[in-house]
Amino acid sequence: MNTQDHISQAYNDELEEVRSKVLTMGGLVEDHFQGATKALLKGDTELASDIAKYDYKVNALEVEIDDDCTSLIARRQPTAGDLRNVFAVIKIVTDLERIGDESEKIASFVTELSVDTKSMTIYNSLKSMIKTAREILSAALDCYARLDAKQALEVAKLDEDLDSNFNDLKRTLITYLIEDVKNIEDFIRVMWCARSIERVGDHAKNICQYVVYVAHGNDIRHITDQKD
């Protein structure tokens, strides 16, 4: 479903502009998550507080895109593929904004951690979770950029890997919690971070599902959920 070929060139431009804003927002959110997780792995508190700036930009863009969509609906009354396009944008920016929030949470836990995650036994599983989440997010945004529904279905499946990584990590952490009571606070902080990383995967999966919706008009959200 492209945004072009309308009799009204202004309409083409408006749809394309919203789309490009979503891509910009996606890029910012990706950098934000990248930075937050890098800070987590390196114990880099300076980086962690530095990336808060992303949040303002992302929130401002969300408001702007929402306004654009409201005005598109009021003025153009989009139908069919155009309607699905606008509807998907509204949903996608919500997921993007939430990914920003999760990144923000991760960054704030990094500044509170009293130990380096490197010294923790779960470091490697945390690292691999982060790798998977980054891959899903970047692939999901790529699918949106190219409106590639087929690929989006594949990417959405990767979220299952991330969920099972998270469950493994959670079980491991629980055994440490029991054995190493004096570090309990750090364990809980890491647990929250892992939880946020897992949520980022969910939001990326939602984005994939909206790509399928834009392309084919079918709502696959709950079809895939049932299979989980």
Next chain:
Amino acid sequence: MPNQDELELLQELGDTVGTPKLKEKVRMSCNHVDVFYNETAQAIFDVSVDLGKNQILAMIGPSGCGKSTLLRCLNRMNDTIDGCIVNGEITLDGEDIYNKTIDPVLLRANVGMVFQKPNPFPKSIYDNVAYGPRLHGLTKNASELDDLVEESLTKAGLWKETKDRLNKPGTGLSGGQQQRLCIARTIAVKPEVILMDEPTSALDPIATATIEELMYDLKSSYTIAVVTHSMQQAARISDRTAYFHLGRLVEVNNTDDVFTNPEHKLTENYITGRFG
């Protein structure tokens, strides 16, 4: 023999997609209808579509695609056009309306028509509504006729505004009121189906909204087919939408589906305002 361009176009148009035929609750039915204005000018090509009971079917498409032509076939208004030939079968409650035994005048009472420009007769409001019932002898006496006029004006949402001026000329009403008067005139003869050809294109948005609201109310008693060049109107009021292109019926589907996820590329192009 069609030339290469025509063949390509035909291929692009393909067969009608969606659900042109209904399994149940069929009131009118077109089966393989072709319409010619003369030997060489074919306006409708092999159209099959059902009108469901108590439903509104919206007919949309670029101008000249044959919407009015097909609509006029449904009550044999085309009979009055010299040289016009209708092939195929059109039925009302299972009965072929082109059958020799059918009286077109009675048919047009059963299948009423409302036009684009409100066209009240140059008579009083009362006589406009009473015209059909008198013609068809629907009432036994004056008080029955009074009742029928009141009932029809009430159904058309015009009674309150006109009950104190029934003897004033219908042409003195506003555009929207005149259109409702024409609707009252149509329903006074107790039709089963109401055909409307761009009924609001000469009206302002408020009068349009009133007519649309009226159509919504009317569908509980009648079956309605409406030709409209406003896609938003089709989206607002109809249960099913039929998209026509160059005399072919391209797609019929539930209106929700047509406006969120049409099956045919040409439907999509038209309703999204793209180059076809």
